[in-house]
Amino acid sequence: METRCSRTWVLGQRGCAGVGLLMLALGCGAAEEREFPPEAPGEVVRELGACTHAVTTNTYVGPDYWGTLVFKNTGTVAIANPRVSLDVPSGVTCDDDQPGWAHTQSGRTCTFTRTSSLTVAVNASYTFNYSTDSSTSFTATHVKVQSDSCGGTAPGGTGLTANQKKVAEALTSIWENDTPTLDYAYSENIHDGRGYTNGRAGFCTGTGDAIQVVQCYRALRTEANGNRLSKYWSALTVINNRFLSTGQSQASTAELDAVGGWTTDWAASFNTAATKADFKQCQDQVSDALYYTPIMNEAAKWGLTQALTKAALYDAAINHGEDGARDLIRKANTALGNSAQVAPVIGYNGITESAWLQKFLEKRRDVLAGDSTWADAVDRVAAYEKQRRLGNWDLGTALRNDVRARDCWGTTYPSSGYTVRAINPDGTWSTPASFTYACQ
Template structure:
């Protein structure tokens, strides 16, 4: 996965202040920024969730997925999250399940073939009489060529919303996620788009559009379907060279990509499908890997997971892992023993403090990213105040210089007040502090 991102503009200035835009950032120098095997695996084994319901009155859940990959699935494994305290309690014929925390994982007891472009309906039951939507649905299969790590226990719905509010402040200067955003910010990665800065030249925007094409045809209002040929050409160059692709000529010859992207979300007829695909790919590439990484190292607190999630979106998988290794080494775990929490007395508080310091140094050490260094300070303030479950309202009224000294520049993010349920407001007054 690529290293990602911190871009500046809205004309380079937002009300006289630098503002972070969603986008793809300069590489941080990791040797494995674009592992082709990972991108190829994503292309070879993909799926889209077309139904995700749980009817509490019936104690019955339904997941329907479509195999959009190039090979038939032969023995799929389905994992998903349920609300805290809920127990998965039934196995359909041919299935068996295990549960770890809030994650239920169903695997096959006999072979099952789901052909290319075929759909499969999976049923499950739980102890809940309240309706909900299964979280972080993940489907793996031997046909993918590898088995992904077990899904780690993630954030609650409110905690995830709070976490994404924070990230959206850093990306768009507002907690409101900008699904309609699309712009060529001239960073050598084509058009930067949507809620997580999906780029046309780095292999993730194409996954959003492929998902969208699977849900809605051009004849049914999909304005992005006509770009698939050009996207595929760009993506093939990306896969074959391992280099980000700046060209948008293949898209511009077809239509106005930024306008069509924005319209796809702003049109009330197509919004739900387009939003769903952005959410699915963001979870697939950033949220789920971040939660799995948290589980690997023994991180259990929502604040730690939120900080890691933001790092994945900002720096990519290899960038986040590099900072994790640096934090481990600084705490005396140079052998990268996992889980790190509890190893030689290392606490989660000490680990998060060191991780944030390492991330601060990465941002401050880059001429492009230094203006975003306040991004890390918000998590440091929450750590110092002990808001580990993100269950107390807070503000991002803190700068790196408030936590670590005046040598750090002020990023200029607008201060917002965020509530535990993810709702937010703009306070009339505030005082910068790290306490």
């Protein structure tokens, strides 16, 4: 199961996802065997939006049976998990998928879909290679790049409203930073084997996601124009290449430390008025592309429509990674009698969304409690269970995280020690003067 690491204020532990810049997604810890195989690209049908891009290279060398497309993201949002389609000459067959890709062919049109996470930042270029059975050189035609992040919507539902998303992100920020306010300036080496952990979503220098933020930021602002992180690009690339080649999280920050004070420069990038907006935009963009958009599409696939369920899924994606959240979804389905993973699950053999969310949270509780790295973060699951019991499905009622796993499921669970906050339906928040722990 691909995992994302928890950040726990009791232990001072924070974590990060492993994704790899423009490459195959990898877990933030040691690689583990998947309990379920990755989904085939055809399993999730998405209404994809056309992405603004420019094709700067388009060649197919017949003697090498090798095609190369280089496209540049010329839009204003990151391209997440792109789908690339192109037309080949009549009678030519596409074959030999490259790592991270799978293809289908209809007539002359070959369509390539991601099998693992990939983000192409604004103004970044991506080199896409393909192969066919043709020994004759040609130029592919009708090249298209599409993604749900470029304006498409997921089938059967949409994401959260603006206020619901604020509430969901505020809740997750409590678990990540002990405050509902997203901490864009945060940067620290917590010595968890993943380098420096940074920003609103715990982007790590040793697992391939912090580099995506920096890549985006470099596209918006040069070093001469105040980009304090640009000077680290070569060092980040060295670390990222080591991560990609080994599949292992990179603990060393030596290359970064030789350049300057990384944590100081990360914080200053947000705290400086001139650069704050650009730096915030890039963190938001990468977080949405890696976590929010994919998990909202998962919710739509399974027929999950309630804001509370989507908030719980979003938190799981931030905590466990997209594949980890998918694994929990499958476990919940199986526990409710849907071992065949029939979608949508809501309505299948009478399964309700309340019953499904309850089972999903129980499965996630067990994963957290059963892992020494995550055990002290188990209370984050209880917050969603309390709202389920209260029926706060649209997140339209003010809520508090004044609940622990032991309040919902028994005294065997440790107390995580999160500060209790009160979050309003519009995302504003306060710290209550008093409270009583309870699960309903």
